Amino acid sequence: MREGRNWGGSALVVPALFLVAAFLLAPLALILRYSFDKYDPVKLMLGIFSPGNYVQAVADPFYQNVLSTTAYIAALSTVIVMLLAFPVAYYISRVESQRLRGWLIILTMLPLLLGNAVRSAAWMIVMGTKGVANAVMLGVGLIEEPIKILYTPTAVVIALVSVLLPFAIITLQSVMDAIPTSLEEAGQSLGHSPLRTVFEVVLPLAMPGVVAAAAISFALAMNAYATPVLIGGPTMKMMGPAVYDQIAKANNWPFGSTLACILMVVTLVLTVLSTRFLSRKYF
Amino acid sequence: MGALSLGRLAYLALVVAIFAFVIAPLLMIVWVSFFAEKILSFPPTGYTLSWYARASEMADFANGFLMSVKVGLCATLASLALGVPAALAIERFPFPGRETIRQTLLSPMYVPAIVAGAAVYIYFIELEILTNFQLAATFTGLVIAHTLVALPWTLRLVCASLVSANTISEEAARSLGANALQTFFYVTLPIIRPGMIAAAMFSFIASFSDLEKSLFLVGPGKTTLPIAILNYLEWSLDPTIAAVATVQIFIIGAALIVSDRFVKLGKVF
Incomplete structure (x- = not known):
């Protein structure tokens, strides 16, 4: 093909690029700028340039608490997710029937695609004081009276784990697919138990996937909005809801932008980290 | 042995238990949507379909x-x-920096x-101050934001089907005298049609279930279903909301099964 034609063809990318540049990159640049501005109750913004909001975000005890709660919940959820995702991903990547594999992938993807509103509603029905979990525990005599599960940090971790699991399973499974089964057969023919083979052969080879899945899970957990709001209740302070409160409710765009930029930078670092370890297919 | x-x-x-952990709450909410009583109690005193009628009569949910x-x-x-044009440019017209563009x-x-x-919310408001053109809390604004949600899905799935299809038939068409447009519509398009259908399904699903991007952009009378669900859940939890959630579960489940007919999800992921 002639050089001129190549350039004509590559111009097809321009409209999509324009959309992303105009309605994602430009807005992000704008909030990066605003994050260095200062809020004023009358003028809304002073038009100055100072790192004051960032200092406040790490020095103010309230936001220290928000940051540490977010990091703690995200880390705990990530650890649990990895422990649960590994056996499931391994099962899916080694299942022989293509039909079963297809159904398992659909079953994994369905909750992911339902969106956070529906998933949170489902967990509220399970974990409420009059919910299924309490009804079952009362029924079998495990507890005397309903216990409070909803609106606790534990509830948030449980719900977040179910939100993150599909992402972790899909990421891990795509890495495990690339590990030839012959290596496991070799391990077993040397007399190792299946469990030992998994730990000594599969786990080391799947390590890039483990790192990537953990980074993605942590980033998603940190940015969660619906789960902390609905499952955690008003006392649960995490970064996602704080961004919304500052910008939409308090009209403090500069500080809200600062919180958003902190989330953005941590997410970016984690995403780069995960892509370095893995050429991602879908997540 | x-x-x-x-x-x-x-x-x-263990694997079954982990799947159950993720799926069971969804089955519960479907079950609750048929409960006869408004106040949740397990097991239910009876079953009814009336919550679906009630949900459809509520303006917030219907709109x-x-x-x-x-x-x-x-x-x-x-x-x-x-x-689709962007995917075509990236996969068929190699140009410098295309990985960065991707x-x-x-x-x-x-x-x-x-x-x-x-x-995007702050940006829309600033644009409005500059140009007097309102995007926040408008239909157009929501569509722009949701197109951004959908675009990566379309790009990934269409790129994937362009990569797996070989270029021989396209080259054959060109050497037989077809121009670029004819080649695209008669040769390339039929090859990537399954990928495009899956892309459309996933784009729709991603948009339909989006909550966080719409949160700032909805306005009075211009609320999406997930936001309506969120607002309702902050105040009450009853079979009505379970009925609404069930409708969404079935729509998205159906879209997922339809896309699996066109692109085997077991092979894509």
């Missing part, structure tokens, strides 16, 4: 549903209109939804 199959059985049980469908359809069409076009998937939502 006995110990081995026992271990295998325990492993199977939210219509809004989500309309926004979803527009965003899907827009993401195909922008994403990552840029996929970036809406990696930017946290709450951050992107906040940024």
